[in-house]
Amino acid sequence: MACLGLGFLSRAVSAPSPLEVDSNFEGASVSSVEIDEKTRSILFTPGGDPSRGWPCWWYFKINGVQPGEVITLHLKGSSATTTHPGGALSKPLSPVWAMPERATFSHDGVLWQHSEKGARENDVMHYTLRPATGSVYVAWGPPYTPGFAAKAIEATCKDHAGAKAGELCRSVGGRPVPMWQVSEGERPAAKRFGIWVQARQHAWESGSSWVAQGFAEWLLGDSEQAKWIRTHAEVFIVPVMDVDNVATGNGGKEALPHDHNRDWSEIPHWNETAAAMTRVKNLTAQARLDVFLDLHNPGPGDPTFFFLSDPSLMGPEAQQRNNRFIELAYKQISTAKPFIPMSNKPKYTGPNYHPRWKEMSANWVTKNGNPHTVGLCLETIWNAASGTTEGYRTVGSRLGLALEEYLREQQPRD
Numbered sequence: 001m002a003c004l005g006l007g008f009l010s011r012a013v014s015a016p017s018p019l020e021v022d023s024n025f026e027g028a029s030v031s032s033v034e035i036d037e038k039t040r041s042i043l044f045t046p047g048g049d050p051s052r053g054w055p056c057w058w059y060f061k062i063n064g065v066q067p068g069e070v071i072t073l074h075l076k077g078s079s080a081t082t083t084h085p086g087g088a089l090s091k092p093l094s095p096v097w098a099m100p101e102r103a104t105f106s107h108d109g110v111l112w113q114h115s116e117k118g119a120r121e122n123d124v125m126h127y128t129l130r131p132a133t134g135s136v137y138v139a140w141g142p143p144y145t146p147g148f149a150a151k152a153i154e155a156t157c158k159d160h161a162g163a164k165a166g167e168l169c170r171s172v173g174g175r176p177v178p179m180w181q182v183s184e185g186e187r188p189a190a191k192r193f194g195i196w197v198q199a200r201q202h203a204w205e206s207g208s209s210w211v212a213q214g215f216a217e218w219l220l221g222d223s224e225q226a227k228w229i230r231t232h233a234e235v236f237i238v239p240v241m242d243v244d245n246v247a248t249g250n251g252g253k254e255a256l257p258h259d260h261n262r263d264w265s266e267i268p269h270w271n272e273t274a275a276a277m278t279r280v281k282n283l284t285a286q287a288r289l290d291v292f293l294d295l296h297n298p299g300p301g302d303p304t305f306f307f308l309s310d311p312s313l314m315g316p317e318a319q320q321r322n323n324r325f326i327e328l329a330y331k332q333i334s335t336a337k338p339f340i341p342m343s344n345k346p347k348y349t350g351p352n353y354h355p356r357w358k359e360m361s362a363n364w365v366t367k368n369g370n371p372h373t374v375g376l377c378l379e380t381i382w383n384a385a386s387g388t389t390e391g392y393r394t395v396g397s398r399l400g401l402a403l404e405e406y407l408r409e410q411q412p413r414d
């Protein structure tokens with residue numbers, strides 16, 4: 001009898017508390033939330049102001065979870081549009097951009113994992129989760145915010161003789177744009193290879209920041225190859241370019257009047273673009289813009305990592321060097337363990353890709369850099385088992401190995 005009573009009591013105590021959606025933190029985005037307590041499910045769409053880019057990014061925290069219970073997410077695409085004539089969002093964005101095969105979740109906001117594969121029914125994607133704790137973060141992909149970037153940069157540069165936590169500029173919104181500046185030893189700057197790596201000109205493309213993070217961690221690590229780069233090159237890494245849209249959970253891509261990666265022009269609109277262009281022009285003026293990498297995410301159906309470039313803007317030397325870099329990066333990334341799908345066939349941009357194709361950063365660099373400049377965009381896939389922070393970091397470290405091999409083949413600077 002006593003046992004029955006206790007059982008009853010424990011059931012009463014453990015009755016689930018109501019689910020709650022919290023989006024009051026950096027990078028969060030969610031809209032049109034409907035919570036169904038009976039089925040313990042949450043219907044939602046991505047948030048985001050469509051004038052600030054594709055509304056495909058979502059990221060929020062669920063409180064009130066009974067540890068071990070099943071929570072179901074029902075995700076619908078955003079119906080937000082802009083009235084900008086001829087603009088990208090005069091019609092709602094295709095929902096496929098908001099619907100990765102697997103959602104990403106975390107119990108602590110630090111360690112990110114994939115959910116099981118979601119199931120799509122008509123215009124709704126369903127993901128199920130069984131959180132082990134009372135609250136859980138859920139997101140389109142592993143989040144990487146300006147605040148996280150600043151802390152990561154600070155932590156890795158602390159006590160490192162060859163690395164400095166720098167600031168590219170302040171954004172239109174007044175936010176600092178943190179960066180790694182890496183240069184070790186006494187070699188004068190003029191005798192160093194110039195390397196520029198940047199991610200997140202499109203705010204929703206979070207995987208690209210994790211590739212940058214992996215590259216930076218590798219570069220500041222103990223390997224002989226990393227040390228060789230640190231002592232022979234000056235390396236700049238900006239893991240989040242569009243800090244305002246990343247911090248506010250906006251998509252960034254096709255933001256008005258145009259996004260960061262359509263802004264590399266005579267009169268840049270965004271502070272980050274203007275500041276990056278100034279630094280890149282300096283390296284070019286010193287004939288040492290050796291490698292420029294712009295990191296992005298491609299479409300939902302792309303099965304492999306791949307490079308995007310435009311040989312029509314390159315002289316013969318640049319063509320040969322870009323091809324060589326692609327070959328080395330392919331060799332390194334495609335042999336990583338666990339397996340990372342990588343293509344050795346770059347895709348090309350050109351006027352059919354976008355009317356402002358020459359204002360895309362890698363193309364601008366190709367056209368305005370040195371005759372030997374490698375200027376490439378790397379596309380980071382997001383519908384693959386390897387689309388995790390670990391998989392993305394591995395790609396970053398493999399890029400580092402490819403870079404070392406590539407630079408060793410070049411004329412030394414002294």
Ligand SMILES: [Zn+2]
Nearest residue numbers: 202205296297
């Ligand atoms: Zn992009």
